[in-house]
Amino acid sequence: MxxxxxxxxxxxxxxxxxxxxxxxxxxxxxxxxxxxxxxxxxxxxxxxxxxxxxxxxxxxxxxxxxxxxxxxxxxxxxxxxxxxxxxxxxxxxxxGLPGENAVSPRWRADPGGAVRALGEGLRALHDQLPAAECPFSWSVPDRVERARREGVDVPDGLLQTPPVDRFVVCHGDACAPNTLLADDGSWSAHVDLGSLGLADRWADLAVASANTVGNYGPGWEDALLEAYGVTPDRQRLAYYRSLWRAT
The missing domain is CATH 3.30.200.20 (Phosphorylase Kinase; domain 1)
Structure with missing residues (x-):
């Protein structure tokens, strides 16, 4: 790896x-x-x-x-x-922005607090960024096309996408290291937005929730989704995690 x-x-x-x-x-x-x-x-x-x-x-x-x-x-x-x-x-x-990386030793030692802040922060990002005004795309066709231009063999089956739940401006790499947390445990900012663009919110949620396993251990995926405010959608989670690994 x-x-x-x-x-x-x-x-x-x-x-x-x-x-x-x-x-x-x-x-x-x-x-x-x-x-x-x-x-x-x-x-x-x-x-x-x-x-x-x-x-x-x-x-x-x-x-x-x-x-x-x-x-x-x-x-x-x-x-x-x-x-x-x-x-x-x-x-x-x-x-520089105030806050500490969500995978710093302090927050690795408090996974419940960190995961709650990650979910709340991602929801805030999706709510605050105006999708109707966003000029950038992180859509499935665009991601697949870019990956293929770079020589990645992306399966055709990944073009069969689940119906869109809600279009938002996605972070594009909503992993724990890309969220900053304040001293009080609230989220304070997001960084590393090189892939930011319009997509179904589950494209971010799938990555953010799966990433908790590597950073905090097993058992935190659904806790992030709960903090975000959604019920786990296993089909969309599986699809967008496969897309992430492939592209």
Whole structure:
């Protein structure tokens, strides 16, 4: 399984990220499965976060910047300060937000509180982002087409989708690490919105609930759905989890 989490070994600092830090404290805080890196720049109220994707790999940071700029008036997400690219790679710099990652040691030790906040936060995100105004798609055909362009063999059967329950602006990667929690246990913000777009809300719910197993252990999937405010729909959960694994 590919690793995604805090770096487990020293990572080289790309020259562009070092230049953006300008001598301020610079700490690598996350490494994703495709090799993308996130660095914390500065401390306290002046904290920034810089994402880096080497050329030809990693997430599409320009797409994420575009989505953040659209979403920031409606719901707590990072505010973009700068993004760009050169021959070495691309970068995205955002303002730090209050809150702690939902998979920090504190919240892994309190899975009930964390899972409740994750469900409530995802419901708030879906309610706050205006679907009628969203210019981005995370639909099944778009996801399958993108995966096939990247050489992924996606089964034709996944194009047979369940009827849509409710179109919302989905997060697109509603895993626990992408939600920040406040000291009082409430959700405070969402991060990593590079795939944000319109889809059935079960596309997010399937991923968010299944992800609780890896982060908090078995038995928390339905608790997240309860906190969100829905009864488990086993057909849609199974379908969108299969789609997630395939694309």
């Amino acid at each position: 590919l690793y995604s989490g805090p770096p487990t070994a020293p990572v080289p600092v790309p020259p562009r990220i070092a230049a953006l830090a300008g001598g301020r404290p610079l700490v690598p805080v996350w490494e994703n499965e495709s090799g993308g890196l996130t660095f914390r720049i500065g401390e306290g109220e002046e904290t920034l976060f810089a994402k880096w994707a080497a050329a030809g790999s990693g997430p599409d940071l320009a797409a994420e910047a575009e989505r953040l700029v659209w979403a920031v008036p409606f719901t707590p997400v990072p505010r973009v300060l700068e993004h760009g690219s050169d021959a070495d790679g691309s970068w995205l710099v955002t303002v």
